[in-house]
Amino acid sequence: MKNGLKGACLALLMGGISGCSGDKPLDSPSRGTITVAVDESFKPLAMQLTDAYSGIYPDTHFELKYRPERESIAMLLKDSARLAFTTRPLTRQEQIAFDQQKIIGKAEKIGTDGVALIVSKNNRDSLITMAELKAVFSGQLTQWQQLKGATETGPITLVFDNNNSSNLDFVLRTFSITDVSKLRIFTTHSNKEVIEYVRKNPTALGFIGVNWISDGDSPLSGELSADMRVLGVSDKDNPTSIKDYYQPFQRNLGLQTYPLRRPVYILSRETHPGLGGGLINYIARDAGSLLIEKLGLWPVKPYNREVYIRK
Known part of the structure; x- marks a missing residue:
């Protein structure tokens, strides 16, 4: 019976769901809570993007921590934050810290x-x-x-x-x-x-x-x-x-x-298809680009808007 329960837990985990006693449920693009470290100079940008995403997915929550850039990246490396809004990707030395934790990491440029x-x-x-x-x-x-x-x-x-x-x-x-x-x-x-x-x-x-x-x-x-x-x-x-x-x-x-x-990056240490990836996809490949434009910045991938003119 124990082996059967263990197998069921493994199957659930492989499917991205945790339903076994003692396991912490994994977040997903539409549900969960994560901490995001934000360089204070990007506070208005981060607030509007995360608020808009939570408006679409009410079961998502972002705990924004405003810190200077170096401290924001330090939080990411220490696993105190899932994402970080920064002006640069990781340095080689910072990437080594990720490598030691067997974290691939990701740097997504979202705008200028x-x-x-x-x-x-x-x-x-x-x-x-x-x-x-x-x-x-x-x-x-x-x-x-x-x-x-x-x-x-x-x-x-x-x-x-x-x-x-x-x-x-x-x-x-x-x-x-x-x-x-x-x-x-x-x-x-x-x-x-x-x-x-x-x-x-x-x-x-x-x-x-x-x-x-x-x-x-x-x-x-x-x-x-x-x-x-x-x-x-x-x-x-x-x-x-x-x-x-x-x-x-x-x-x-x-x-x-x-x-x-200067560029705006979102750095991620996410290891599963979770809430961090959902936010990044929304910003980089979806209507999040419209919010970046509204803020007066320049998105990496402008949102395509189709206009139909009737004769």
Whole structure:
């Protein structure tokens, strides 16, 4: 009798269902609860995507944990999260940690986001070049009046959401900066706090995830966008026209004209056809792409919409 019960349990497990005493039921694409680690700069994006999915499948639940990118990936490696929203795939060293756990892992690119540069409306400067920005992070330019065409004066304070944030890591990687000890950097606890700090400090230059301010239909985006400017950025050393500068609008992300664009990935450690895979498929291959577009970002696979015109 015991052998028969063992065989029945094995059959159930092979079918992706756990019905034996002591076994934890496996989640599926339409049922279950999983933890998702999210870099805080992607909070609006992750919230809308998971809420939309749970709206379709009411028996699914996502416990979102907002952490800096490095901590989000650490949670994934320690099996404290099933998925992680990040700006990059795993490094070779991180992949080795997965290999030791015999986890294949998956990195799915779902869209293009960007790092937006923001200043207070009391600061009338609205343009900057990549060369100037690199000089700022290299410590060569420290005052607003040193920037070409600047009207603001005083020391430039660089404002980020966290010491381990993806926004900071991305900018440092972009300009190959390894030492920030001499830079005037101020960190808060969230992208929202970066915005609030910048509003009150005209000499502050803030760095936030574009998705915090890019959803034109969101009351929160409208509220956060008030009383601040989003800088136009040029990758030309000597721009000759305002047309050489680009803001992080959806079109500029898609056409790859905005210099500080970056990918959005979902990393997974799922080992069975579960809820994590269901969410990824919804985002990458289904109507989830429409939500990414609505947020003002650029999806990897735009959702095809057929329009019939009657004569």
